[in-house]
Amino acid sequence: MNHSQxxxxxxxxxxxxxxxxxxxxxxxxxxxxxxxxxxxxxAVAGDASKAVAKLLTFYLPTGPLSGVSSLAILVWLxxxxxxxxxxxxxxxxxxxxxxxxxxxxxxxxxxxxxPFADFLQGK
Amino acid sequence: MEITLRALITLIHGMLFGxxxxxxxxxxxxxxxxxxxxxxxxxxxxxxxxxxxxxxIGVAAMGWAAVLTGAYLIYPWYRAVPPAGVTDLALYPxxxxxxxxxxxxxxxxxxxxxxxxxxxxxxxxxxxxxxITKYRQxxxxxxxxxxxxxxxxxxxxGAAGVAGFFGAMLNKYAPINGGSTIHxxxxxx
Numbered sequence: 001m002n003h004s005q006x007x008x009x010x011x012x013x014x015x016x017x018x019x020x021x022x023x024x025x026x027x028x029x030x031x032x033x034x035x036x037x038x039x040x041x042x043a044v045a046g047d048a049s050k051a052v053a054k055l056l057t058f059y060l061p062t063g064p065l066s067g068v069s070s071l072a073i074l075v076w077l078x079x080x081x082x083x084x085x086x087x088x089x090x091x092x093x094x095x096x097x098x099x100x101x102x103x104x105x106x107x108x109x110x111x112x113x114x115p116f117a118d119f120l121q122g123k
Numbered sequence: 124m125e126i127t128l129r130a131l132i133t134l135i136h137g138m139l140f141g142x143x144x145x146x147x148x149x150x151x152x153x154x155x156x157x158x159x160x161x162x163x164x165x166x167x168x169x170x171x172x173x174x175x176x177x178x179x180i181g182v183a184a185m186g187w188a189a190v191l192t193g194a195y196l197i198y199p200w201y202r203a204v205p206p207a208g209v210t211d212l213a214l215y216p217x218x219x220x221x222x223x224x225x226x227x228x229x230x231x232x233x234x235x236x237x238x239x240x241x242x243x244x245x246x247x248x249x250x251x252x253x254x255i256t257k258y259r260q261x262x263x264x265x266x267x268x269x270x271x272x273x274x275x276x277x278x279x280x281g282a283a284g285v286a287g288f289f290g291a292m293l294n295k296y297a298p299i300n301g302g303s304t305i306h307x308x309x310x311x312x
């Protein structure tokens with residue numbers, strides 16, 4: 001999916017006649033969705049496998065939650081940084097980006113819900 | 124009147140950081156929804172924009188403070204393993220909850236959900252704060268940005284609501300206690 005197709009609908013004049021592209025917003029929105037999805041995926045992975053849970057235990061008193069949350073934040077920030085750099089001056093297809101971000105966000109929420117995570121693991 | 128250190132930190136986590144975050148995000152959602160129906164959006168002074176930015180940063184910071192104190196201060200107390208032979212589980216909330224079928228669900232559903240979904244709130248709110256700050260003056264011209272910001276703000280509110288509800292219920296059935304006692308008023312025993 002190419003999210004950075006040139007579009008003219010979102011090139012809005014800023015104060016002083018400048019144009020404010022929607023790329024930076026798209027980068028922030030998509031990366032937030034990605035971070036939430038990673039959080040959910042890692043939460044299920046840590047719950048399903050003792051080996052993964054051990055790998056995710058960055059701080060022993062907090063257990064696997066320390067790795068789940070730290071890695072989700074890392075993925076979110078790195079994705080944001082990369083996309084923001086690439087889309088800094090671009091006008092992107094925000095409808096597609098929103099749809100993808102909402103899907104990722106919904107996935108993240110669903111995977112954190114214990115009955116659904118248990119269902120996936122056949123518990 | 125006394126309070127234990129752990130109970131005080133739990134109070135700060137829930138009643139200061141968590142409750143402030145919930146109220147502030149609710150206010151933001153109302154304002155975002157309201158702004159969609161305004162014919163002439165208000166133009167703020169530079170000081171007004173600065174205060175708005177400060178508010179947004181403050182909301183996101185409260186969200187982060189709530190999850191960080193929860194995960195790295197309170198959660199270790201919650202999941203502490205009782206030494207062999209200990210029968211009084213008052214200082215081991217997870218084991219206390221799981222020791223009875225009538226309370227186990229507060230851990231299996233409540234804490235298991237809360238500990239993960241809570242992180243979605245500050246991630247979403249940080250994005251919302253950044254986008255509102257950057258596009259404040261041109262938000263009306265970017266309806267799709269407004270839609271995304273509103274959706275993520277609603278999710279932040281919902282996630283914080285779930286975490287707050289289960290946090291309150293968990294603390295009701297298995298309160299976090301222990302640590303030194305802080306004397307607040309009256310005679311100490």
